[in-house]
Amino acid sequence: MKGNSLQLRSIFVFTLCVIVAVILITGVSGVVSVSAAAPSITNWSSSGGNTTNKDNPQDLIYKVQPEDTITFAVTANETCNFTWKVMLGAEVLQTHEENNAKTSSFTWTVPNETSTWDIEVETSNYKPVLGPYKQDHKVWTITTSELITVNPGESIQAALDSLPVEGGVVELKEGTWNLSNADTPIQINRSNTTLRGQGKDKTVLHATEILDKSLIWVTINSDYVAVEDMYLHGFSREEGDYFSNIAINANFNGTEAQYRYRKYSNLLVDEYYFVFNIHKMARNLIQYCTVEHVYLFTDCWTEYVTFRHNIFRDGGKGVVIKFNGGCCNIFTNNIIEHVTGWALQPYGIHPNVTITNNIIRDVYNGYGIWMWTYGSVVKGNIIHNCERDGIRIYDTWCFSDPSKNINNITNNLIYNNTGSGIITEVDRTEKTYTRTANITSNVIYGNGKDGITCDGLLRNTPSAGTPVYVYNIKNNIITNNKEYGINYIGGISINLSYNDVYNNSLGNYNNTTAGTGDISVDPLFADPANGDFYLKSQYGRWNGTAWVNDNETSPCIDAGDPSEKDPDGTRINMGAYGGTWEASKSPSAATGTLSGTVTDKDTSTPIEGAIVTANGYSNTTNSTGGYTITLAIGNYTVTASKTGYYPNSTTAQILENQTTTVDFILSRHKRKLPVARPVCATGIAILIVIAYWRYRRRRRRMRSGGFVVLVPGITVDWLPFIYN
Numbered sequence: 001m002k003g004n005s006l007q008l009r010s011i012f013v014f015t016l017c018v019i020v021a022v023i024l025i026t027g028v029s030g031v032v033s034v035s036a037a038a039p040s041i042t043n044w045s046s047s048g049g050n051t052t053n054k055d056n057p058q059d060l061i062y063k064v065q066p067e068d069t070i071t072f073a074v075t076a077n078e079t080c081n082f083t084w085k086v087m088l089g090a091e092v093l094q095t096h097e098e099n100n101a102k103t104s105s106f107t108w109t110v111p112n113e114t115s116t117w118d119i120e121v122e123t124s125n126y127k128p129v130l131g132p133y134k135q136d137h138k139v140w141t142i143t144t145s146e147l148i149t150v151n152p153g154e155s156i157q158a159a160l161d162s163l164p165v166e167g168g169v170v171e172l173k174e175g176t177w178n179l180s181n182a183d184t185p186i187q188i189n190r191s192n193t194t195l196r197g198q199g200k201d202k203t204v205l206h207a208t209e210i211l212d213k214s215l216i217w218v219t220i221n222s223d224y225v226a227v228e229d230m231y232l233h234g235f236s237r238e239e240g241d242y243f244s245n246i247a248i249n250a251n252f253n254g255t256e257a258q259y260r261y262r263k264y265s266n267l268l269v270d271e272y273y274f275v276f277n278i279h280k281m282a283r284n285l286i287q288y289c290t291v292e293h294v295y296l297f298t299d300c301w302t303e304y305v306t307f308r309h310n311i312f313r314d315g316g317k318g319v320v321i322k323f324n325g326g327c328c329n330i331f332t333n334n335i336i337e338h339v340t341g342w343a344l345q346p347y348g349i350h351p352n353v354t355i356t357n358n359i360i361r362d363v364y365n366g367y368g369i370w371m372w373t374y375g376s377v378v379k380g381n382i383i384h385n386c387e388r389d390g391i392r393i394y395d396t397w398c399f400s401d402p403s404k405n406i407n408n409i410t411n412n413l414i415y416n417n418t419g420s421g422i423i424t425e426v427d428r429t430e431k432t433y434t435r436t437a438n439i440t441s442n443v444i445y446g447n448g449k450d451g452i453t454c455d456g457l458l459r460n461t462p463s464a465g466t467p468v469y470v471y472n473i474k475n476n477i478i479t480n481n482k483e484y485g486i487n488y489i490g491g492i493s494i495n496l497s498y499n500d501v502y503n504n505s506l507g508n509y510n511n512t513t514a515g516t517g518d519i520s521v522d523p524l525f526a527d528p529a530n531g532d533f534y535l536k537s538q539y540g541r542w543n544g545t546a547w548v549n550d551n552e553t554s555p556c557i558d559a560g561d562p563s564e565k566d567p568d569g570t571r572i573n574m575g576a577y578g579g580t581w582e583a584s585k586s587p588s589a590a591t592g593t594l595s596g597t598v599t600d601k602d603t604s605t606p607i608e609g610a611i612v613t614a615n616g617y618s619n620t621t622n623s624t625g626g627y628t629i630t631l632a633i634g635n636y637t638v639t640a641s642k643t644g645y646y647p648n649s650t651t652a653q654i655l656e657n658q659t660t661t662v663d664f665i666l667s668r669h670k671r672k673l674p675v676a677r678p679v680c681a682t683g684i685a686i687l688i689v690i691a692y693w694r695y696r697r698r699r700r701r702m703r704s705g706g707f708v709v710l711v712p713g714i715t716v717d718w719l720p721f722i723y724n
Helices: 002-029 156-162 676-699 721-722
Strands: 043-049 061-063 069-088 091-109 116-124 135-143 146-150 166-172 175-178 187-190 191-194 202-206 214-218 228-232 246-247 262-268 274-279 285-287 289-293 298-303 306-309 311-313 319-327 330-332 335-339 341-348 354-356 359-365 370-373 376-379 382-386 391-395 406-410 413-417 423-426 434-441 444-445 452-459 467-476 476-477 484-490 495-496 500-502 507-510 525-527 530-533 592-602 611-614 617-620 626-632 636-643 647-653 659-661 665-666 705-713 714-717
Touching: 002 665, 043 135, 061 146, 061 166, 091 116, 091 647, 116 191, 116 228, 135 166, 135 191, 135 228, 135 262, 135 530, 146 156, 146 262, 156 166, 156 191, 187 191, 202 214, 214 228, 228 246, 228 507, 274 298, 298 500, 311 705, 319 335, 335 341, 341 359, 370 376, 391 406, 452 467, 476 484, 484 495, 484 500, 500 507, 592 611, 592 636, 592 647, 611 626, 617 626, 626 636, 636 665, 647 659
Parallel strands: 061 135, 146 166, 166 191, 175 202, 187 214, 191 228, 202 228, 214 246, 228 262, 246 274, 262 285, 262 289, 285 306, 289 311, 298 319, 306 330, 311 335, 319 341, 330 354, 335 359, 341 370, 354 376, 359 382, 370 391, 376 406, 382 413, 391 423, 406 434, 413 444, 423 452, 434 467, 444 476, 452 484, 467 495, 476 500, 484 507, 592 659, 592 665
Antiparallel strands: 043 069, 069 091, 069 116, 116 135, 525 530, 592 626, 611 617, 611 636, 636 647, 705 714
């Protein structure tokens, strides 16, 4: 038993030594590395002014004096772009941008007034043509009014009621507040008031029962209110309605829209029946929120409300997000997923909606976008796996002026939906004024019914059958749909040109024929089974991170309307990326040259082996520090980098048959990174293994000879470590 115990102990010690050795070799020498998916803010601070309630330079919530000058600074983990905003509630007072940097700062002088502001900074880098871009953000809240801190167990309402008439800040510390009907709704009844926690993973307002009203109530006369950085955790979504079990109730029951500039930011909300009741509220902002496992995200008459960078998931009950009247809302860079019902519904004519760069997917028993709206733009969205149509354009009323009855559906991916990709419907109306659908530069693929269903006739009315729609369908790729590619049921006219309509099960066209420039060929998508609808190209295809070359070229490249161009100056491609910088490259692309040198800032000597990249294209500098890259004409972000140096970036414009010179000067890292570091780490690892050998042999004699090199010029006699 003693021998077995010693053997087990030896195995354990040896295993531990090997683990430590591997950590030293890989961790210390930098062989293993992790790169972030998006730029993130790693450090932040602010300085200046006569501040109070500020614990340290990293504090994000504090009090200042009028006319203080404050400098805010952030550092990101990689070179990126910074957008700064000064916010009064939801109103943007000032902006500042700084691009291609790892650090950024913004200096602002506090107005000579009593109020509360947010200073926001957002980092971003690659912004895809389709779908939302990735970002990180940091927000400071500063006030010249009162700042009251509240700890768990203390009354939030008492703190809000203690603010002066000019408003101020109630800062909720980290922890949980358990709130019943007796404690709610928490009422915000002053303008210029911010209720802010420490983060949606740190400050929790928990409803301990189904709420008779709401958790938070923002009263009608409260302008420039902000609710930020907390987790609004409900009791259950299974009970409630439009008047009870609501997370945030900020509605108005009057007839006129109220321009209140309220902001709801960086919230986590779950287990409520209804989340944002902002009926008749205008100029609101909802951003950076995650809302899940609720029945109704919002269903309100809204005007000039912006929804940006939110995630809505695992909820819905007939309708998910509904703009029930109003106009001019912006819905951008959001994700709606795993919901039940009509995912996004601009309703009740609701004109001039902008729906851009969203992902809408996995919608059960509902549409991706169901829109009763005109004068609207639907662009850059990815809509797939909805159990009804991808986009359904519907109305029972329209404007008498046909120029107001136009919708533009452009540069979207619409695929694998159970119904049609896009469909129009006019129902129960005698309004015979002309409507127009401009459907351009989309990919419509693999849908369960038609690619595009053009039903432009009045339905369920005495004038049923009257044509009211004009269709302009151009530069689309419409393939592999289970019924028709383009099904023209009727309308005033249908104008088809420069589409690829191919391999649709019941036929490519019904009740119409191919238009000017239409083709019917395999578009050669990169990987449609996995949602990659870039066009293959021997001359360059963007894969999301870099340009790659295929062994074949899509016939849809340079096949769109000849009067329209891609950014490289060639004829526009068909499909969702046509006309954008992510359009696959053409053999006829006009090119120019990017060249320059990379030198060391301290020695002014050329740097050999530096990598210079331009939007995915790259070249390595030669012995003279020089590089040359041939690029299609357009605008590029150019970066030079080499191990041991800070990278440097700038922008450059490439012109046809011209050379653009961009030189770089790189600075060495402030910390020393000796070449011998991996060798040193390896030496330490060897010593650990030797120590184990020594442990096993238990010899006491010392012999001479043998060395381990740890650092060039320094040697260690190692045999005594073995045999001593």
